[in-house]
Amino acid sequence: MDILRQSPTLHRVAGREKVVIAPGWEALLRACSLDSVQAAYAVLAGETITRSGSSEVRRLELSDGRERRVVFLKKYWANNFRQAWKGALRGAFFGRSKVRREFENLARLRAWGLDAPAPAAYGEERRAGWLRRSFLISESAPEALPLDLFIRDLLPRLSPEEQRRQRRELIESLARMVRRLHAHGFVHHDLFWRNILLSGRKLDRFYLIDAHKGRRWFPLTGPLARARDLAALDAPAPGWFRRSERLRFLLRYLEKPRLDSAGRRLARRILRLAEPLRAKERRRVLEGRRIRPREEGFTQRGK
Numbered sequence: 389m390d391i392l393r394q395s396p397t398l399h400r401v402a403g404r405e406k407v408v409i410a411p412g413w414e415a416l417l418r419a420c421s422l423d424s425v426q427a428a429y430a431v432l433a434g435e436t437i438t439r440s441g442s443s444e445v446r447r448l449e450l451s452d453g454r455e456r457r458v459v460f461l462k463k464y465w466a467n468n469f470r471q472a473w474k475g476a477l478r479g480a481f482f483g484r485s486k487v488r489r490e491f492e493n494l495a496r497l498r499a500w501g502l503d504a505p506a507p508a509a510y511g512e513e514r515r516a517g518w519l520r521r522s523f524l525i526s527e528s529a530p531e532a533l534p535l536d537l538f539i540r541d542l543l544p545r546l547s548p549e550e551q552r553r554q555r556r557e558l559i560e561s562l563a564r565m566v567r568r569l570h571a572h573g574f575v576h577h578d579l580f581w582r583n584i585l586l587s588g589r590k591l592d593r594f595y596l597i598d599a600h601k602g603r604r605w606f607p608l609t610g611p612l613a614r615a616r617d618l619a620a621l622d623a624p625a626p627g628w629f630r631r632s633e634r635l636r637f638l639l640r641y642l643e644k645p646r647l648d649s650a651g652r653r654l655a656r657r658i659l660r661l662a663e664p665l666r667a668k669e670r671r672r673v674l675e676g677r678r679i680r681p682r683e684e685g686f687t688q689r690g691k
Contacts, residue, residue, distance in 0.1 A: 407511040408491065417509055417525070419452035422461070425511040428523040431461060442466060447528065458528040459508060462487070465521045485512055487524040490600035494526060500572050502565070503587065503595045505529055529587045529595040536581035536673045539628050557591045559633055563640035565594045566617065575613040577601035579620040580669060582676065615654060619661035623669040 398409045405425045409417060421427045434448035437460070446461045464486060484492075487510040497504035505526040513521040533542075539558075543551055562584075569576065576583070578601045585595040605613040618641070625634050635647075638658070642651055 404515060405511060405513050407509065408488075409509040410495075410507055413508040413525075416450055416452050416455060416457065420448075420450045422450070422509070422525065425513040425521055425523060428461060428511060428525075429463060429465075429521060434461070459525050460505070460528060462524045462526075463521070464523070466519065485510075485519055485522055486600045487512065487522045489602075490524055490526075490598070493599040493602045496574070497569075497596060497599065500568075500574075502569060503529070503593050504599065505595060505597060526597075529585050532585040532587045532595060534582050534676075535584040535586055535594070536624075536676055537679055538586050539581065540673055540676075541679045543628075554591060555629070555633065559629075559637045560640055561592045562594060562621075563637050566621070567641050567643070569596075570614050570617070573604050573610070574602060575605055575617050576620075577603070577613070577616065579617040581621070581624060581673060611654075612657075615657045616661055618654075618658045619665065620669075622658055622662045623665035624673045626666065627670050627673070 397411065398414055400407045400409070400423075402424070407424060409423065414423070417423045422431070431446065431448070434446040437445040437447055439445070442465055444463045446463075448459050448461055450457050450459055491507045491510040494504045494507040498506065505528065508525040508527060510524045511522060512519055543554060546554060566579070576596060576599060578598055579596075583596065583598040585597060587593045587595055618638070621637075622634060629637075635655075638651070638655060639645065639647070642654075644651060647655060
């Protein structure tokens with residue numbers, strides 16, 4: 389059964405626009421003028437997290453006088469042929485759009501008991517079938533910090549004893565989360581450190597974001613798909629984790645005390661897939677955004 393059928397959403401179609409709002413969000417989004425594509429694109433408030441030539445992400449605080457929620461508003465647009473062609477196979481002309489895929493994948497992850505931001509709404513504006521503008525609204529994860537920032541900026545500040553403890557907890561918890569994800573026959577397809585948020589007072593909650601590429605695997609492609617997820621995690625790891633720690637992660641993921649022949653084959657495949665990614669992902673971690681003031685106390689709260 390489609391998981392989304394268990395949690396009906398509100399569908400609204402007006403002219404060239406289609407907007408889908410999750411249950412419980414309509415009143416707040418209407419009060420904050422975020423219930424249409426045109427309204428979403430008129431928003432200039434909040435903090436700009438990222439912006440490129442065809443996308444933008446903003447952090448907003450929404451309130452209707454009764455409730456207050458922090459959300460992320462993602463906007464994607466195609467104003468020229470090059471941008472439209474780039475998205476031709478990603479729902480710009482046919483199939484599910486990027487925002488619809490992420491909305492549905494976040495709903496599935498949460499239905500399976502995995503941590504993911506609550507999807508609030510998505511909208512599409514098409515002209516002659518061409519996806520011109522779209523948006524996605526998802527709720528912010530509580531006390532969240534991207535995994536790459538935690539590993540790069542906060543772990544090194546700890547005392548040697550505390551650092552060893554937190555590195556061990558991180559490896560154990562992350563392996564358990566990825567194993568649960570794959571146990572549902574689902575692969576993220578973009579499982580890099582920057583797309584995992586640490587949340588909570590212990591290193592045991594991981595919110596998966598940017599899930600638009602995720603999908604259920606076919607039986608014949610399952611082993612390769614799982615290995616690609618694991619390779620994405622391992623790509624920058626040599627710069628921050630010892631070989632023994634990376635092996636411990638794989639053993640915890642496999643739930644085995646040592647590698648058997650199948651485990652060794654998987655390890656070789658992961659290394660082979662990760663190698664072409666290492667330089668780029670290491671550079672992304674090193675050159676990524678810096679810790680913001682509100683994130684400075686994350687480690688102390690997490691103890």
